[in-house]
Amino acid sequence: MTLATTTYRLLPEWHPQDGIQLTWPRHDGDWAPLLERIEATLERIVIATARYQDVLICVPDERTKDRLAATFDAYGVPASSLQLIVAPTDDTWARDHGPISVVDNDGQLAMLDYIFTGWGGKFPAERDNLLTQRLADAGVWACPVTARDFVLEGGGIETDGEGTLLTTDACLLNPNRNPTLSRAAVEAQLGEDFGVDRVLWLANGHLEGDDTDSHIDTLARFCDPTTIAYVRCDDPNDPHYPALAAMEKELQAFRQRSGAPYRLIPLPWPQACFDPDDGHRLPATYANFLIINHAVLVPTYGDPADVTALQALALAFPERTLIPIECVSVIRQHGSLHCLTMQLPQCSLARGMPAKRSAGTD
Template sequence: MTLANKTYRLLPEWSPQDGLQLTWPRPDGDWAQLLSRIEATLERIVIATTRYQRVLISVPDDTTQRRLAETFEAYGIAQQQLMLIVAPTDDTWARDHGPITVVDEAQQPLMLDYTFTGWGGKFPAEHDNRLTQWLDDAGAWTCPIAPRSMVLEGGAIETDGEGTLLTTEACLLNPNRNPSLSRTDVEAQLAEDFGVDRVLWLANGHLEGDDTDSHVDTLARFCNPSTIAYVRCDDSTDPHYPALNAMEQELMAFRQRNGEPYQLIALPWPQACLDPEDGHRLPATYANFLIINNAVLVPTYGDPADLVALQALSIAFPEHTLIPIECNSVIRQHGSLHCLTMQLPKGTLAPALSQS
């Protein structure tokens, strides 16, 4: 399937959703030493999300499928709220190996299946790159999918749903992604696939411990078409301060389509989170929140800034319930809450499969 004969539009995260996609960790994968902890975090995400919508989970084997079915039944989650599909995977970061959904002029969804290379070849990604097609073969989707040769991860882009895309130069223009594409080429591809006619490029901003080359979902996020929440570092002695201060100035200079500045909501800077084994800095960020139907899941880190972040996001989402999800274990593998998840807009997720 090609996009040439239709005009498509990239959906913002706050669009109505059928469900949420998660990828459960393999017992022998990178999470092996933290398996019980990351599973507990994922369970909290499932429990919170199934109050509002369904959850699709790729699981590594039949044993895990049966165990999770029993666990979530014990938690009182209705079977029709879950879809558990056995599939081979490399890691858990559904945001980056999951499908990116667009809609045509009749609001019919299409899932774009971009090439995933483990963030520029840093990590194995062969199974994750095939996962969207695998799930399609298993009957997970109720809409078509379109393979795309471009290397692109969901965490690298943000949209207002009205033709504007927010992203970072460090990721989308990195030669480890699409070395043959210039900025003009990238913008042309984004325009074709997503129906965008404006790209707001952030030249600054990064987090230590981030493997993604500055995914925008760790730094700055659309909350609605006129509002951007962003990470603000207020500690001038912190090594992040120069780049994040420069990013803040860029955001202040951006303009909406009508020429007005964006409403900017500064998210607080948590105390440095360090890996307990070797002491390296971990990428704790409150920008990695997740919007679902009528709720926003917010990563927390056991830090005094957690409450400040929740208060700030309550301004951005006055009609949503804010649900804190502790993510100290998640950042041990250099991601956070949003990175673990991919929203599945209305019209994408097939009816529940019978579980064996």
Template sequence: MTLANKTYRLLPEWYPQDGLQLTWPRPDGDWASLLSRIEATLERIVIATTRYQRVLISVPDVATQRRLAATFDAYGIPQSQLMLIVAPTDDTWARDHGPITVVDEALQPLILDYTFTGWGGKFPAEHDNRLTQWLDDIGVWACPVATRNMVLEGGAIETDGEGTLLTTEACLLNPNRNSSLSRTDVEAQLAKDFGVDRFLWLANGHLEGDDTDSHVDTLARFCNASTIAYVRCDDPTDPHYPALNAMEQELMAFRQRNGEPYQLIALPWPQACFDPDDGHRLPATYANFLIINHAVLVPTYGDPADLIALQALSVAFPEHTMIPIECVSVIRQHGSLHCLTMQLPRGTLVPALSHS
């Protein structure tokens, strides 16, 4: 995109990071019946991440802020590694209501604040939609923020950082997002904002229990500019098999800018997970991993395939430490590890951690 005579490009997840953003659940929110479990999972994410970088956490109230400060102090996490900010929120999915960062040619970042509507109006999102601006108003960001009227969630896009965007038709072309925009319109807007000139559209792929209309971060992910890790269903009797097999064929047909095929890393298919209350299937996926500085956090589900997924991703990230994060409770609310988080690239967070 061009702003103030500058050209910007979207950053890949492996770009060096200042920190990681989380949104802590409200006691009276959708996580109420699972609050202790989801908090335990989020604590594990914080403990793992603060070994490598800072963590910014939006918390619902002062009482939670004080409790978490004491908890993480007891874990031995330095205060300098945490920012605990009281802010009104609706839910925990920072990937989709968090900032999307681009950089100019001098690597100076700009935060783009897109409109978040709760995945096409499925859930309340008014507070989450304002969170990036709220954090800007209190001085958390070290770079400018530009507001966008377009509806877009971070989990819907993947980039190689070199001008290619990977996404899904089911989400970005869904009329519940930007009903007035055609594919050409969407491409034009994202090309302008992200500095991309190649679009890899997946027409196939969906996980039962997914509320996002097939976010690409549940299906296929860039590991580097030439490598894509993806969900592969190897069970012909599973209802997911036809769509995921078709998605695999699409990925095989995609080409890099130089005309070469992508190196594809198939991630294993976990055993079906079902909600213990009403029995509906839950969206367990190993594609929902998170790249941070020097490590990759990998969702696990107490499944024999967990180890296979960790081994597969260790091939994709030979210089990163693999850190398993148990996400059995997370999928109860139809997301996983990556969905809970948003990376904050270098230059986005203020150096001083004095906010409270």
């Protein structure tokens, strides 16, 4: 298919980065029963990432800001690698309320600010939806921010950086996102905003316990323009097996622009994880890894398949260091490592410009 395109190009995750964005949990938010555990996981993400690039953290109040500054100083994280910005938020999922970065034909970076509705109105999201613009008003960004009248989350799209976008029917065509738009209209929007001329749609694949309506970053990920890592279920008795087997066949049928098949790297299927309080299944997935400069952060679950996942991703990223991050607590709130983060490409952060003390209030 050929889509209408503009001068914009959606950047792949492996594009050189200034840093990543995190949103720290509020003490009175959904993470309250697990606050110490999720903070420990976020601390590990910061420590690992700060070895390679900066970390922007949106924090709920000045007290948390001061506490984290002291904590990371004690861990030996350079203060120059951190930006702590006070800003009101609803939750922690920066992948879905953070900015999506594009470049124009002159290589100039811009950020697109999409409407975030808490995955189709499932959860409060008003403050998260305002966050990108509040950070712009606080002087955090070094590039312009443009609002888009379109519901979209960063976890719902993957790109090879060369004009191809990978996504799922269940998310982008869900009537809880942009109910008046047809598939063709959604594709036209993606072509206009991201300069893509090919959209690869997955009609199959889901994870129990997932609130996102099958975000692609839980199922299949571009590792480079010719390689896709994807979740494979090898247990015929697992309820996920039929849909993920059908998804695998779809991926095998996809072709690169050249007509060649993609190099497919299957990721292992961890043992079923269940919430200890009410017993519902949790969405553990190794596809929710994060690519940063010179490294890949990989979610682990205290499962024997953790090692197999790291070995598989080592094939996809032979020149990057793989860093396991334990994410058992993260899936208790139905996300994982990639969902917590948003990469910020080079020229995103106004490093030389002192940001204001906070990014606004309610």
